[in-house]
Amino acid sequence: MLDLLITHATLPDGRQNMSIAVQAGRITEVTEGLQAPAHETVDADGLLVSPPFVDAHFHMDSTLSYGQPRVNESGTLLEGIALWGELKPTLTHEAIVQRALQYCDIAVARGLLAVRSHVDTSHGSLLPVQALLEVKQRVAPYLDLQLVAFPQDGVLRSPGGLANLKRALDLGVDVVGGIPHFERTYADGTESVKLLCELAAERGKRVDMHCDESDDPHSRHVETLAYETQRLGLHGRVTGSHLTSMHSMDNYYVSKLIPLMREADLGVVANPLINITLQGRHDTYPKRRGMTRVPELMAAGLTVAFGHDCVLDPWYSGGSADMLEAAHMGLHVGQMTSQAAMRQCFDAVTANPARLLGLEGYGIAPGCHADFVLLHARNPVDAIRLRAARLGVWRRGQRVAGQPAPTAELRLPGRPGSVSFL
Ligand code: FE2
Numbered sequence: 001m002l003d004l005l006i007t008h009a010t011l012p013d014g015r016q017n018m019s020i021a022v023q024a025g026r027i028t029e030v031t032e033g034l035q036a037p038a039h040e041t042v043d044a045d046g047l048l049v050s051p052p053f054v055d056a057h058f059h060m061d062s063t064l065s066y067g068q069p070r071v072n073e074s075g076t077l078l079e080g081i082a083l084w085g086e087l088k089p090t091l092t093h094e095a096i097v098q099r100a101l102q103y104c105d106i107a108v109a110r111g112l113l114a115v116r117s118h119v120d121t122s123h124g125s126l127l128p129v130q131a132l133l134e135v136k137q138r139v140a141p142y143l144d145l146q147l148v149a150f151p152q153d154g155v156l157r158s159p160g161g162l163a164n165l166k167r168a169l170d171l172g173v174d175v176v177g178g179i180p181h182f183e184r185t186y187a188d189g190t191e192s193v194k195l196l197c198e199l200a201a202e203r204g205k206r207v208d209m210h211c212d213e214s215d216d217p218h219s220r221h222v223e224t225l226a227y228e229t230q231r232l233g234l235h236g237r238v239t240g241s242h243l244t245s246m247h248s249m250d251n252y253y254v255s256k257l258i259p260l261m262r263e264a265d266l267g268v269v270a271n272p273l274i275n276i277t278l279q280g281r282h283d284t285y286p287k288r289r290g291m292t293r294v295p296e297l298m299a300a301g302l303t304v305a306f307g308h309d310c311v312l313d314p315w316y317s318g319g320s321a322d323m324l325e326a327a328h329m330g331l332h333v334g335q336m337t338s339q340a341a342m343r344q345c346f347d348a349v350t351a352n353p354a355r356l357l358g359l360e361g362y363g364i365a366p367g368c369h370a371d372f373v374l375l376h377a378r379n380p381v382d383a384i385r386l387r388a389a390r391l392g393v394w395r396r397g398q399r400v401a402g403q404p405a406p407t408a409e410l411r412l413p414g415r416p417g418s419v420s421f422l
Helices: 076-091 095-110 127-139 163-173 186-203 221-231 250-265 272-278 294-299 324-334 339-347 353-359 380-385
Strands: 003-011 018-022 026-032 039-043 048-050 053-059 112-122 143-152 206-211 238-242 266-271 303-304 374-376 390-395 398-401
Touching: 003 048, 003 374, 039 266, 048 380, 053 206, 053 238, 053 266, 053 303, 053 324, 053 353, 095 390, 095 398, 112 127, 112 206, 112 353, 127 143, 127 163, 163 186, 186 206, 186 221, 206 221, 221 238, 221 250, 250 294, 266 294, 266 353, 272 324, 294 303, 294 339, 303 324, 303 353, 303 398, 324 339, 324 380, 339 380
Parallel strands: 003 039, 053 112, 112 143, 206 238, 238 266, 266 303
Antiparallel strands: 003 018, 018 026, 048 374, 374 390, 390 398
């Protein structure tokens, strides 16, 4: 007797009428048309069953703090950093924990079951680190929270920056972060990339740096990140987040840069909602979009993910924990409108970030964790178009969230009485 059987599912790769058999929290079989006795059977009725959404780039220590102590008037990255600096002295452990738990509730309801969150390590108290380590433990039964030691104020620029970051790793933070474009000089930025990659190599950690989050076409720290990755043999374990300067770079230089990034098997995270909002703020018209070169990087064979980055915090006044919203924006900003490109946008919020995080047992295949989402959509393209409702969310074979299929009443002459949006 199976624990759970999903029938008549459409999978993201296009296979239809698939059954997913679950036993003891793992998928045991994925076969067309399988019928078998189970404690619970769910008929997907031809709708899409996807592995859960994964957010490769988020800030859970600042989320849901919008308006505290004021809003970001200029809308720039730098005012956001200054504003966060004003908020930090007033933070409490309990307030961070409560906001983060609230965010994770929303995330689970959206089918978002794995998040890589940066956590600010700049201050000696490591208050955000302690708080998010507690959150990581509390949400572990239903959400994988991976933490990145993020020296928001600059690892070299802030007093004790490197020591604080190392202490965060000692406490159990998973990944080494950085912010080279915020160090005092370009030389310091380069030095920070080198020493942080060396630290990661020494400790066997992954790296995920905020890198070149700027409209400055000469911000080229990603070149150093790729170089250090290959020098230290960190291939496949290093991610460059944002890389917005690539949007503005000279095309000839990019034609040299992308192969170097490929050689290092660098991961890339674009944050479309935030990039389109924060970048281009010093432009008049035309205004740059600021998102890195997603289709070109994908075409070169790099693993590219879309992150959410911010929800209601000093940098962003919107957001909803919906990775389909990030994919929707990425599709538009990157003009990724072919059928293949739209499907790549879906991969950018599922399989690709799962690879960057190094998630074990991710996917819909025998042996994988029984984690999946039933979407009110017939395929990945429709899921993005509709920001489809999550009809059911399963974690280790247990249903942890769900909502009814959306429908609206219609009162039109000669037309049906309702519409389902599909
Ligand atoms: Fe970020």
